[in-house]
Every structure is written in structure tokens, then in C-alpha cells.
Amino acid sequence: MTEIKTERLLLKSTLTDIDRTKEMFSEISAANEIEAYFGIPTKEEIFSIKFPGFFNIYHNEQYIGYAALHRDNNKTDDYETEIYIITRYRRQGFAEEALKALIGAAFCGEIVGKVDRITSSVKQENAPSRALMLKIGFVQEKECVCFVVNEHQKFVALELVQFYLTRELFSR
Numbered sequence: 001m002t003e004i005k006t007e008r009l010l011l012k013s014t015l016t017d018i019d020r021t022k023e024m025f026s027e028i029s030a031a032n033e034i035e036a037y038f039g040i041p042t043k044e045e046i047f048s049i050k051f052p053g054f055f056n057i058y059h060n061e062q063y064i065g066y067a068a069l070h071r072d073n074n075k076t077d078d079y080e081t082e083i084y085i086i087t088r089y090r091r092q093g094f095a096e097e098a099l100k101a102l103i104g105a106a107f108c109g110e111i112v113g114k115v116d117r118i119t120s121s122v123k124q125e126n127a128p129s130r131a132l133m134l135k136i137g138f139v140q141e142k143e144c145v146c147f148v149v150n151e152h153q154k155f156v157a158l159e160l161v162q163f164y165l166t167r168e169l170f171s172r
């Protein structure tokens with residue numbers, strides 16, 4: 001599936017949609033959210049990877065962010081989700097609408113094949129995102145500290161909250 005339509009949004013897979021990499025990266029940088037969102041400095045190239053679960057989000061033909069579903073690095077059978085909404089389009093229910101549509105399609109096997117469980121790792125301090133996950137129906141699994149290597153090759157500790165959602169929980 002390369003397009004998902006909701007009441008107000010159109011999600012287009014980056015496999016077929018034009019490349020919004022630069023635009024997205026400059027939006028996240030301009031909002032000073034690179035480290036807040038990813039935990040460590042992150043390069044633009046990270047957005048240029050194309051895979052079936054990566055969707056650009058449009059509202060009234062305006063590009064408003066992206067939502068993605070990719071393999072969870074820690075658990076091979078799980079998929080992990082992430083979403084970014086450009087600051088001026090926030091608090092209008094777009095993240096909730098987009099994620100529900102993406103997750104619904106994923107659990108129906110329409111995005112990346114069979115998906116039974118979706119996870120999300122959110123920085124402890126990212127209150128909007130934690131609230132979003134709970135609102136969608138994710139369950140908090142655990143809090144943990146994850147070590148990542150920054151651009152100076154130093155280990156940085158990230159305090160994360162991990163959430164999961166199953167097909168059964170989502171369809172309730």
C-alpha cells in the first residue's frame with residue numbers, strides 16, 4: 001500500500017512520493033528538536049532511507065510531517081513506530097489521526113506484511129509523545145536507560161519509556 005487516506009490526511013509512502021528529506025530535516029533543526037527527538041545529534045541522511053513503512057503526511061496538500069513503521073532493532077518480530085508533525089500543525093489531532101491510520105493498516109498486513117506487535121521508545125522528558133502513545137492505546141512496558149554513541153564517539157545515556165501495542169489492544 002503506497003497511500004493511506006483519512007478524513008483530513010493523505011499519507012504517501014516515500015517509495016513513490018517525492019523526497020521531502022531536506023525539508024523535514026530543516027524543520028526539525030529549526031525547531032531545535034534534533035536532540036530532543038532523537039536523543040543525539042542526527043544527520044540528514046537518516047531520512048533518506050526509503051522503505052515501505054515510511055510515509056509523508058499531507059493535509060490540504062500541505063506537507064505536515066511523517067509517520068513511520070520499521071523493524072524494532074531490539075526485538076526482531078516487533079515493529080517500531082515514530083511520527084513527527086511540523087510545529088505549526090501541532091495540537092490539531094493530526095498525529096493521532098495519522099498514526100491510527102498507519103497502525104490500522106499495518107495490523108491488517110497492508111504495509112510491511114504480518115505485524116502482531118508495535119513498539120515505541122520515547123524519551124522520558126517527551127511528555128507530548130508519551131501522552132500521544134497512551135491516547136492511541138499503547139501500554140507502557142518499562143522505563144530503561146539506553147546508551148548510544150554520539151558524534152564525538154562518546155556514550156550518552158538516554159532515559160526512555162517503552163510502549164507496546166498489540167492488534168487486540170488496538171481493536172478494542
Ligand SMILES: CC(C)(COP(=O)(O)OP(=O)(O)OC[C@H]1O[C@@H](n2cnc3c(N)ncnc32)[C@H](O)[C@@H]1OP(=O)(O)O)[C@@H](O)C(=O)NCCC(=O)NCCS
Pocket residue numbers: 033037081082083084085086089090091092093094095096097120121122126127128129131132133135
Ligand atoms: C508528539 C507529536 C507527534 C504530537 O503531534 P500532534 O499532531 O500535536 O498531536 P495531536 O494533536 O494528534 O494530539 C493527540 C494527543 O497527543 C497528546 N499530546 C499532543 N501534544 C501534546 C502536548 N503538547 N502536551 C501534552 N499532550 C500532548 C494528547 O494526549 C493529545 O490528545 P488531546 O488533544 O485530546 O489532549 C508532536 O508534538 C511532535 O511531532 N513532536 C516532536 C516529535 C516527537 O516527539 N515524536 C514522537 C516520537 S515517536
